[in-house]
Amino acid sequence: MIKHVDNPVLEVHDLTVSYDRKPVLWDIDLTLPAGKLIGIVGPNGAGKSTLIKSVMGLTPNSSGYVKLFDKDLKQVRDRISYVPQRESVDWDFPASALDVVLMGRYGKLGLFKRPRKADRDIALDSLQKVGMDAYAGRQISQLSGGQQQRVFLARALAQQADLYFMDEPFAGVDAATEKAIIEILREMSAKGNTVIVVHHDLQSVTQYFDWVILLNMRLVGSGPTSEVFTTELLQETYGGKLTLLSDVGDLIRRERFPNREQFDKAQKPK
Amino acid sequence: MEALQIILAGSLVAIACGLLGCFLILRKMAMVGDAISHAVLPGIVLAFLFTGSRDSVTMLIGAGAIGILTTFLIEFFHKKGRLQTDASIGVTFTWLFAVGVILISVFAGKVDLDQDCVLYGEIAYVPLDLWITDSGQIMGPRVLYITGTVLIILIAFISLGYKELFLTTFDPAYASAIGISTAVWHYLLMGAVSLTTVASFESVGAILVVALLIAPPATAYLLTENLKKMLLITSLLGVVISAVGYYLAAWFDGSIAGAMASVAGLLFMLAFLLSPTNGLIAKHRRKKAILKPSGV
Numbered sequence: 001m002i003k004h005v006d007n008p009v010l011e012v013h014d015l016t017v018s019y020d021r022k023p024v025l026w027d028i029d030l031t032l033p034a035g036k037l038i039g040i041v042g043p044n045g046a047g048k049s050t051l052i053k054s055v056m057g058l059t060p061n062s063s064g065y066v067k068l069f070d071k072d073l074k075q076v077r078d079r080i081s082y083v084p085q086r087e088s089v090d091w092d093f094p095a096s097a098l099d100v101v102l103m104g105r106y107g108k109l110g111l112f113k114r115p116r117k118a119d120r121d122i123a124l125d126s127l128q129k130v131g132m133d134a135y136a137g138r139q140i141s142q143l144s145g146g147q148q149q150r151v152f153l154a155r156a157l158a159q160q161a162d163l164y165f166m167d168e169p170f171a172g173v174d175a176a177t178e179k180a181i182i183e184i185l186r187e188m189s190a191k192g193n194t195v196i197v198v199h200h201d202l203q204s205v206t207q208y209f210d211w212v213i214l215l216n217m218r219l220v221g222s223g224p225t226s227e228v229f230t231t232e233l234l235q236e237t238y239g240g241k242l243t244l245l246s247d248v249g250d251l252i253r254r255e256r257f258p259n260r261e262q263f264d265k266a267q268k269p270k
Numbered sequence: 271m272e273a274l275q276i277i278l279a280g281s282l283v284a285i286a287c288g289l290l291g292c293f294l295i296l297r298k299m300a301m302v303g304d305a306i307s308h309a310v311l312p313g314i315v316l317a318f319l320f321t322g323s324r325d326s327v328t329m330l331i332g333a334g335a336i337g338i339l340t341t342f343l344i345e346f347f348h349k350k351g352r353l354q355t356d357a358s359i360g361v362t363f364t365w366l367f368a369v370g371v372i373l374i375s376v377f378a379g380k381v382d383l384d385q386d387c388v389l390y391g392e393i394a395y396v397p398l399d400l401w402i403t404d405s406g407q408i409m410g411p412r413v414l415y416i417t418g419t420v421l422i423i424l425i426a427f428i429s430l431g432y433k434e435l436f437l438t439t440f441d442p443a444y445a446s447a448i449g450i451s452t453a454v455w456h457y458l459l460m461g462a463v464s465l466t467t468v469a470s471f472e473s474v475g476a477i478l479v480v481a482l483l484i485a486p487p488a489t490a491y492l493l494t495e496n497l498k499k500m501l502l503i504t505s506l507l508g509v510v511i512s513a514v515g516y517y518l519a520a521w522f523d524g525s526i527a528g529a530m531a532s533v534a535g536l537l538f539m540l541a542f543l544l545s546p547t548n549g550l551i552a553k554h555r556r557k558k559a560i561l562k563p564s565g566v
């Protein structure tokens with residue numbers, strides 16, 4: 001079930017990506033609508049991070065093409081932001097939270113120019129949005145995992161982009177922070193920004209996302225959550241890890257027919 | 271006067287090496303300087319064989335070219351061979367050094383040259399090696415001009431490219447994503463390392479260069495949590511190491527380079543023990559404070 005849209009913010013055409021000649025993404029063909037909160041879902045090693053990286057031009061060996069806002073990446077780089085997986089950097093680095101958030105302004109500044117007062121204000125404002133303004137001067141290794149994740153998010157916000165790619169922004173984040181972050185992402189998409197998020201927790205997919213991409217090396221589904229997030233397609237994506245999937249099946253049913261009996265059944269210990 | 275010239279030469283080299291070393295240790299490439307110090311040998315031999323000249327500019331060009339080749343090879347084995355950076359550094363420089371040794375032994379008859387004459391410049395001779403213009407005017411120690419120029423180039427490079435160096439060191443993937451080329455900045459940095467180390471080998475000797483490239487930045491890393499302060503502290507340490515090292519050597523009449531390198535090591539030990547944030551003693555105190563709450 002792959003739904004295509006007109007005037008997509010992102011168009012991926014026949015994309016194949018390989019590492020060491022071994023393909024990890026195979027013939028991906030998708031278009032995404034603007035102004036939506038979009039989830040990418042799939043098992044470990046499915047190629048979720050790779051998909052984002054290759055859209056951002058970070059994987060060398062790929063065929064096919066990617067268009068963003070109907071243009072090449074190079075022409076629209078400053079409209080796009082990227083939040084890497086948190087483990088991808090060494091947090092034992094002599095930098096403060098504010099230093100990291102300021103990096104979000106570098107793309108706009110261009111070569112040789114230093115951040116100015118206006119950039120600092122934007123950076124501080126972004127820190128405040130994620131509830132981290134009190135930690136602006138704190139060295140990043142002295143932040144907890146969830147706080148580091150929020151600093152990364154603030155850096156993306158400071159970029160003031162139109163399209164955001166986020167690789168597992170909820171990894172290692174507590175429930176309250178996750179709620180706060182999803183609120184921010186909602187606001188962003190309400191303002192017309194498009195936010196694309198790699199997500200692992202199947203339980204919350206229907207609550208969070210307007211649109212879902214199911215990925216496992218090839219594209220299993222892409223479309224509005226209600227049409228794509230189905231038991232059959234999940235089965236196809238996760239290759240029948242049944243215990244997990246029957247839970248999700250329950251969940252979907254519960255979402256659709258929220259009656260008491262179903263709820264009790266889903267809650268009962270097995 | 272001589273003392274001042276030696277201390278000044280030592281300081282210039284120490285600051286230049288230290289500034290680069292800060293970025294190298296944060297990129298986990300601290301041993302690159304060591305690698306270049308060995309790998310340049312074939313460059314020196316080839317430069318000599320092709321030109322028949324032993325003047326320092328020829329040697330510097332030969333060594334500099336191989337220095338850059340070294341950093342290319344290290345990156346190549348790391349990226350294409352998926353080898354760890356340290357393994358890739360180890361393979362590259364031992365191999366190039368071996369090539370240099372073979373070249374020397376093959377051309378032993380023709381080459382009146384060994385690595386001593388280039389690699390082990392001696393800081394004690396700085397005041398003797400004067401730059402005399404064609405008109406016969408004495409301009410002062412040649413080494414001061416060379417290291418001074420290198421330091422000015424470096425400071426210009428780091429202050430102009432600070433934010434790019436900072437970002438590509440901390441988060442290369444994000445840097446590429448916002449359109450800052452990690453490869454360009456990597457090679458600019460490695461070019462700077464090559465230039466600095468080779469020019470410094472010739473001025474003050476390889477051992478001192480390798481020590482100054484790592485020990486002061488490592489010390490500063492323990493003392494601060496801010497990259498700009500780390501660069502500043504490293505520079506101050508460079509001057510202290512140079513001055514204290516010189517007088518230490520004068521006092522017990524030993525090797526100046528050796529004394530400077532030892533002072534660098536001692537300062538590192540001090541920071542390791544006493545640093546207010548990362549020091550062993552501070553950590554020990556904190557642990558005690560937790561075990562024994564105040565007021566008990």
Ligand SMILES: Nc1ncnc2c1ncn2[C@@H]1O[C@H](COP(=O)(O)OP(=O)(O)OP(=O)(O)O)[C@@H](O)[C@H]1O
Nearest residue numbers: 019020024042043044045046047048049050051085
């Ligand atoms: N740099 C790399 N070199 C070689 N293979 C890689 C590299 N990065 C990823 N792979 C392989 O590509 C496949 C997809 O990896 P990717 O990181 O995109 O998965 P993912 O869906 O993000 O997984 P996760 O949920 O664990 O983050 C995996 O099989 C992985 O082993």
Ligand SMILES: [Mg+2]
Nearest residue numbers: 048049085167
């Ligand atoms: Mg991933």
